[in-house]
Amino acid sequence: MPELPDIAVYIEALEARIGGARLERVRIASPFLLRTVNPQIHEAEGRAVKELRRVGKRIAIGLEGNLWLVLHLMIAGRLHWQDEKPTAQSSRRGLYLSQRH
Numbered sequence: 001m002p003e004l005p006d007i008a009v010y011i012e013a014l015e016a017r018i019g020g021a022r023l024e025r026v027r028i029a030s031p032f033l034l035r036t037v038n039p040q041i042h043e044a045e046g047r048a049v050k051e052l053r054r055v056g057k058r059i060a061i062g063l064e065g066n067l068w069l070v071l072h073l074m075i076a077g078r079l080h081w082q083d084e085k086p087t088a089q090s091s092r093r094g095l096y097l098s099q100r101h
Contacts, residue, residue, distance in 0.1 A: 007054045007073075014059070032086060035070075044069060045047045 028034050028040050034041060044067050051062035061069040 004054070004057070007057060007059060008071075010059055011052045011054055014061075015052050018061075019052070020048055022046060022048050023069075026069075039067065043067065 006073060009099055023046065024042055028041060044063055046051065047063040047065060049061055050064060051060075053060050053062070057072065059071045059073070061071070063069065
């Protein structure tokens with residue numbers, strides 16, 4: 001399980017990469033990843049990242065319009081960054097953010 005300093009490092013790295021970027025697409029790889037049906041997940045698409053923060057051991061990504069995506073790193077405690085858009089074969093993970101501001 002990731003510790004709080006680890007979460008802070010993730011947030012700093014994400015801020016540098018996605019701060020101000022627009023969320024291009026959300027793909028839910030497993031129904032167990034989604035914890036809400038209202039608002040619908042597709043409503044996050046096209047919105048800019050306005051803020052990142054830690055909520056306990058979760059990473060919260062604040063989008064335009066006061067929508068939030070909240071990630072829990074679970075037991076593995078790591079994120080993998082891809083500089084390119086995921087291909088169909090590599091898109092098992094469900095969140096893609098553009099780096100265009």
